[in-house]
Amino acid sequence: MTSPGRLHCRPGLRGPWRLPVNRPSPYVRRRWLGREIRRLREEHGVTGESIARALQFPRQQISALENGHLGPDIDLVSGICDYLAVGVNRRTAIMDAAADGWARGWWVAEAERMGIRQAVYADLESGTKNIAEYAISLIPGLLQTPAFADARLRSEPARHGDRFEPASAVTARGRRQSLVLAAGGPRYEAVIDEIAIRRSAADPVVVAEQLRHVVDVCAHHPSVTVQVLPVDASIRGHSAPRSAYSIYRYRDPQNSQAVAVDTLTHDVIHTDPDELDPYLSLHGRLKAAALSPESSIRLLRAAAERLAPTEGVSV
Numbered sequence: 001m002t003s004p005g006r007l008h009c010r011p012g013l014r015g016p017w018r019l020p021v022n023r024p025s026p027y028v029r030r031r032w033l034g035r036e037i038r039r040l041r042e043e044h045g046v047t048g049e050s051i052a053r054a055l056q057f058p059r060q061q062i063s064a065l066e067n068g069h070l071g072p073d074i075d076l077v078s079g080i081c082d083y084l085a086v087g088v089n090r091r092t093a094i095m096d097a098a099a100d101g102w103a104r105g106w107w108v109a110e111a112e113r114m115g116i117r118q119a120v121y122a123d124l125e126s127g128t129k130n131i132a133e134y135a136i137s138l139i140p141g142l143l144q145t146p147a148f149a150d151a152r153l154r155s156e157p158a159r160h161g162d163r164f165e166p167a168s169a170v171t172a173r174g175r176r177q178s179l180v181l182a183a184g185g186p187r188y189e190a191v192i193d194e195i196a197i198r199r200s201a202a203d204p205v206v207v208a209e210q211l212r213h214v215v216d217v218c219a220h221h222p223s224v225t226v227q228v229l230p231v232d233a234s235i236r237g238h239s240a241p242r243s244a245y246s247i248y249r250y251r252d253p254q255n256s257q258a259v260a261v262d263t264l265t266h267d268v269i270h271t272d273p274d275e276l277d278p279y280l281s282l283h284g285r286l287k288a289a290a291l292s293p294e295s296s297i298r299l300l301r302a303a304a305e306r307l308a309p310t311e312g313v314s315v
Contacts, residue, residue: 023126024100024126024127024128024252025125025126025127025250026100026101026103026105026123027068027123027124027258028248028252028271029097029103029252029256030068030069030097030101031068031258031271032254033068033077033097033101034066034068035066035272036093036097037066037080037094038066040080040084040086041084044084048066051080055076057073057079061073061076062076065077071101072098072101072102074095074099077095077098078095081094093253096253105123105126106175107119107122107123107172110168112161113163113164113165113169113172114164114173115153115160115161115169116161117266118172118173119172120269121141121176121260124258124260125176125179125248127252128249129186129187129249130186130187130247130249131180131186131246131248132191132283133189133190133247134190134191134244134245135190135191135192135196135244136193136244137195137196137199137201138152138199138201138244139192139197139201139210139214140190140244140246142177142180142190143190143213143226144177144210145210145213146170146174147202147206147209147210148201149170150166150170151202151203151206152202153170181217181223181224185223186223186249188224188225189224189225189287190226190227191227191229191283191286192226192227192229193229193241194231194299195231197299197303198303204307205308207304207307208308209308211300211304211307212304214300215300215301215304218297225293227290227291227293228290228291228296228299228300229290230290233289234289235285235289236288236289237285239286243263244262245279246259247276247279257271257273258270259279261279
């Protein structure tokens with residue numbers, strides 16, 4: 001038995017293991033693992049205290065595990081499986097999730113410079129098979145140009161820590177984009193509110209370049225779909241979206257999903273299936289009310305031309 005409270009790494013490796021390509025988000029895997037451990041306890045009618053006593057681990061470590069905190073203790077997870085006589089298939093799924101939860105993606109070392117909030121999104125984007133977003137007031141980060149991203153990042157210094165570096169944040173945003181747009185990457189779809197297109201979120205020339213960039217990305221990446229939601233759109237049920245959000249679907253065996261909701265002070269992340277359905281339903285209604293992809297492209301081109309006319313360009 002290992003000593004209680006010891007910091008554990010994935011067996012056979014020195015330090016937290018590096019995230020392989022296309023492995024699901026470590027954050028999401030830890031959350032799934034926590035729910036599964038709690039479900040196991042409830043199925044067997046045992047408490048966290050009794051497991052802690054039997055395995056000689058602090059009760060706080062059981063709580064941390066069930067809450068999806070960083071670095072699930074591999075020995076503890078294995079011990080719980082032994083103690084509750086978990087079957088082979090379920091044990092394999094649990095231990096795989098525990099190993100995945102230890103992974104350290106490229107964003108970990110860059111988190112403070114690129115911004116903690118952006119690092120969370122980089123984590124959530126890892127290993128996705130589909131990303132769907134609703135952008136209420138700004139062009140989504142995964143579609144932003146360096147100039148537009150720099151303007152936005154510098155405009156909101158209160159959102160970032162003391163070690164935040166705008167240049168590093170722009171570079172990190174570009175890396176996120178390249179991973180999403182790479183061959184074998186996820187399908188990406190965005191519903192962009194017309195407000196985000198009309199609002200002066202940066203210099204007009206920068207905004208025009210940004211809108212043309214969205215058009216260009218759609219033209220060269222079949223995996224990307226953008227729809228514009230007109231301000232006068234009739235949304236079924238008179239739904240009124242209250243915030244921007246991102247929906248992630250993963251490649252893991254459990255087909256996990258997550259939703260990140262953008263607020264002024266922090267991002268709310270949902271992984272419990274019961275919390276996801278309202279967003280999935282809302283997104284379906286927004287897509288149905290939005291312009292078609294073809295009409296959306298025409299609107300984006302026209303908006304860019306109004307901001308910064310280009311000679312000889314027809315909209």
